[in-house]
Amino acid sequence: MKVLMDAGPWLPVPPHGYGGVENVVATLTTQLQQRGHQVVLASVADSALPVHERVAAFSSGQFTRLAGPYPEVVGLAHAHEQVVVDTVRRHARGGHPFDLVHTHVEVVGPAVLGALGAAAPPVLATLHWDLRRNASFYETFDGDGRVFFAGVSASQLARAPERLRRQALGAVPLAVPPSRHRQPATAAERRPEVVVLARISPLKGTAVAVRSARAAGLPVVLAGPVAGRPDEATLRADLADPRTGLQGDRDVRYFLDEVAPLLDGIHARWIGTVTGQAKDDLLRHARAALFPIDWDEPGGTAVCEALTAGTPVVAMARGCLPSLVEDGVTGLLAEDEAGFGDALRRLEDIDPAACMAAADERFAPAVMAEAYERLYGEVVSRTGGPAGPQPTTSAATESPW
Known part of the structure; x- marks a missing residue:
């Protein structure tokens, strides 16, 4: 499957420090590529994660700008999504459209991609946040059978507006890379803090x-x-x-x-x-x-x-x-x-x-990737596309786009 992974313009992937969403995107993208899927990453230009292609509206993360006045920051996510839309159109014109867009951009991602209608690939939007802070959007948004949602926990979806729950396909718990150590630190090795x-x-x-x-x-x-x-x-x-x-x-x-x-x-x-x-x-x-x-x-x-x-x-x-x-x-x-x-x-x-x-x-990267593969297949199936993800045995055997 060919996926456009929309991480947003806030921090590089993987992040240099703090960045829960970007860590999740890095973990998932790495797993998907290992499982034979082709991934284009929409992030910021200084993201270092190896991918087939990276697109960006900004040279570096815009997270620190969010503390600025609203008129100065309201367009950041939209500028990023404009690049996402341009990438969707460019690949379609080239005869190799995306099978799916997986967006992690709150509100603006599903809204902009949903507005494209049938001109856009099917969309899965992961909900990483407290849904009450944009309740007016989630209470009214209609993905029109093209945009679907995944939560990161059952408790999150249980608190979601009814309209959003009807468009959610399930919850996929987060994952993190395994520890380099196969055993925890001993009591003697632990600090008192x-x-x-x-x-x-x-x-x-x-x-x-x-x-x-x-x-x-x-x-x-x-x-x-x-x-x-x-x-x-x-x-x-x-x-x-x-x-x-x-x-x-x-x-x-x-x-x-x-x-x-x-x-x-x-x-x-x-x-x-x-x-x-x-x-x-x-x-x-x-x-x-x-x-x-x-x-x-x-x-x-x-x-x-x-x-x-x-x-x-x-x-x-x-x-x-x-x-x-x-x-x-x-x-x-x-x-x-x-x-x-x-x-x-x-x-x-x-x-x-x-x-x-x-x-x-419970939190191994492969567990999260398998869950998302199932949701990708369901999204594509519901929108009339192929039956589901068809990964190859090795990303190296994929034919070029």
């Missing part, structure tokens, strides 16, 4: 994590960006520049007012975005990964990463978290801040080997 691997935001409950860890006598490390800024130096520099629009950003105010006062650089510290080997090492050797979310998390990529590393998870029982974490086996779930603090005192109840084993079974 717990880690929060997420952007710093009230939705992620960052302040709850710090307060709970310190009350439990555990050092805590915050590893993630603030409003897209990867470290303290960048944040301070951009805060000093009024053109960035950061001064009124909600996540920035939350960090400055509620999180930063709790940090002492020893027992509680922010290290910014971590990538590659540094992130692997941080997760593998932490006593636990904390997710005190204050919203109905739809997907939870970082949860999968922690369990894949063999690191127990402590999380609020909201959104998809109860479907990712088996309470008492791969982690501990709490209902409120008091319960979260209590859970941090029971980390020894969780066997890291059970965490890694469950992740290998």
